[in-house]
Amino acid sequence: MPLKLYNTRTRKTELFTPIRDNDVRIYVCGLTPSAQAHLGHARSFLFFDLLRRYLAHCGYQVTYVQNVTDIDDRSIQRARETGGDWREIVHGYYRDFKAAMAQLGVQEPDFEPYATNYIPQIVEMIARLIESGHAYVSKDGVYYRVATFPTYGALSNRNIAELQSGARIEVDEFKDDPLDFALWKFAKPGEPQWEAPWGAGRPGWHIECSAMSRELLDAQGLGFDIHGGGADLIFPHHENEIAQSEPLMQHPPMANVWMHGGLLLFDNRKMSKSLGNFEPLPDLLARHDAQAIRLLFLQTGYRKVMNFTEESMMAATGTLQTIRKGYRALHQRAEGRSAPTLHATEQLTTAIRNALDDDMNTAVSLSKLLATASNTDALVAAHGGDAQAALGEFHAMLDLLGLTPHDSWLIVPPAMLPDDFVQRLTAVLGHEHVPAGGAPEEALAAIIEARLAARARKDFSESDRLRNALTAVGIELKDSKEGTTWSVVV
RNA sequence: GGCGACGUAGCCAAGUGGUAAGGCAGGGCUCUGCAAAAGCCCCAUUCGGCAGUUCAAAUCUGCCCGUCGCCUCCA
Known part of the structure; x- marks a missing residue:
């Protein structure tokens, strides 16, 4: 039975066929580490990890890219609030995230590109978009002109006219059209910045994925196989990626199959950075x-x-x-x-x-x-x-x-005896079988031995008395052919 | 307002036309002195509601009710 995958782009479950024979290329939108990762992130990356394992199991040669958007408005703002350095903030959160992924058994991506390491590619892509009339320089940055891309909205099943009438799109005086989105943001004083022909600044969200997927997976512009992410990325993030990438390609679409993981609710509400209703992954993994x-x-x-x-x-x-x-x-x-x-x-x-x-x-x-x-x-x-x-x-x-x-x-993991074990045992049994000042393990061993002796002479009332005493201090005994084992009852 | 998802046992959840997978919890039995472990068995005549199509519907159609998501940064 061949592999079939649901494709957001076509809204159908389709037979999976790689573009380049046996070579499967996947790009998954990774983390923007401007805050602690949560379980929702884990769900998403765990799924794509499984997909990757399965494709490999099926015999495909898989190349898996998962980006790190290490520059964004939020991390800059956070740095300003805390007086810290935005790089340190981002790297700190990312380190925690990586540790959590390792703990969850998620395999390392083949490529883990940081947006700030691909500024030249980003700048070049923006230049080409300007040249081809898809982007324009404005007062506070460079914007993508959505009206130049007729199929905008195809992925998310929306149409431009509808979106334009939407009341929730922020009107920006520097944009020609409310739907247009930033490719490059000119730096305000004190903000991190990189040189660009139109003015120093930083990349807008979305463009890094277009530039890095092209660089790492699809230099020829023939498209790659699978583009993934959480369902909340369908619009506008993935829609914008398509608009940026496809005008510059030989053979669109940007990605053959678009896959989106369902969101995770916490208390019946979406986990999100802005709502703040989540438990950080490291905390959850500790429990x-x-x-x-x-x-x-x-x-x-x-x-x-x-x-x-x-x-x-x-x-x-x-x-x-x-x-x-x-x-x-x-x-x-x-x-x-x-x-x-x-x-x-x-x-x-x-x-x-x-x-x-x-x-x-x-x-x-x-x-x-x-x-x-x-x-x-x-x-x-x-x-x-x-x-x-x-x-x-x-x-x-x-x-x-x-x-x-x-x-x-x-193996049944060896449980730790509580610190006050001997004390509690003495309270229950006195010093009858408990050597004063002995180690907890010795005390327990002594009781177990005494009970086994009682069982051997069929003195079951004594045996049960000792079992009950241990139960009272939270130790459960198990008899088997191999002997008697114990564990701590939580 | 536009687009979309979901509603199956106490809980989680699979199943998209042929008569309800699986797990957790719960119950019973067997076996061991007791207990635990282990093994075996039971646990939805019914799929949010109401109509309709069909020989046949949880599955298709229509309407209604309820929950949630996207449309703004988000996995």
Whole structure:
């Protein structure tokens, strides 16, 4: 089953066909690090990370570009407010963002261009737009003349006349038309600036993406394969990118497939910098398992608006446990086996591929994975009893979905005993089994040993008394054939 | 006002004409002294409402109700 993707440009789900044989080129609008990144950003980049993984899995050679718009009005304003340096502000937020992405298992882009490193390309593109009559120099900057691009609005399904009558477009005395947008903004005193033929200043938002995608993915102007971003970028950002790029191309469209991720709501409202209703990503990642966050997003279609709640986060955490248990069970069965003969059946792989081929239906693909995780016997049986092969397939699919198994999945993490453990234990049991001044671990070991001795002589009332005592101080015991283990109850 | 998305069990969510995936939570059973773990099983005659098309509708059409997004910086 071939891959089909929904294309915002045509408003249809279409067969995906690369422009250049096996070579797939993707440009995703990255971050403008003028504030902390939030979960909405994570959702978007997590999705494009998955898309990239899947395209690679399908055998394509993928080039993935994700830009950094490191100069914008907001970061300048922030620098003015705090008295800091705009570069430091931007780089600080970006560093946090990168760390969060790494934690979420998002692969590094092949190119991560900073807008300020492409000023010459930006200036050149603006010059060509002026030459060709698509842009004009005004008093406070250079503007794009929207009226010169007849198909403006095609991506977002709007028409120019309608937009012009819209009451919400800011009227600017230096623009010939309210729809026109800035390509270059002349610097006011004290603002960061770069030299340009029309006057020193900085690039407007939008032009950096046109210039950098051209430079890195499409020097010939033949278009590239996929352009992605959040749904809130469709208008005006992507519309403007098209207007800037396509007049200078050999063969429009700028990008064959335009893909947009649904926005994430928080408390039923859009997360946004301006509304301020979001929890910074680093804070959220400190509270929740990064893989559970990835899993949470896999459960919902990428184009759907999704509402984040603490409850759904907890559910995803539970689901992740199911997956880890399944993996652990498979791993145990596979141990000691030899000669892994993969490709025995690959039923799971086929099911997951079919789901992803259908416009990246992660919810269905995940359900296939979960059916396996909670019934590992079936997967092993499908591999003719070869647990090693079953494990290999399961592992590969987890990796494809970005839920790469970690060694820690195989062990129950050693819990930390609370600092006041001995004290609390003494309060419950006295010094009966608790050596005074001993380490918490020793005290616990002593109790466990005493209980095992009681069990050995079938003194179950004593055994239960000790279990209950430990329960009272928050320790849960588990008896198994291998011995007694404990964990801290939260 | 224009454009668009969504409304499926307690919660999340898949399903776009053939009789409701999956997860979380909940319940039952088996097994272990108890407990936990594990395994097995149950959990929507019904898809916001009302009409209509059809042999057949959660899926198509119309109207209505509700929630949200874009149209302004935003993933």
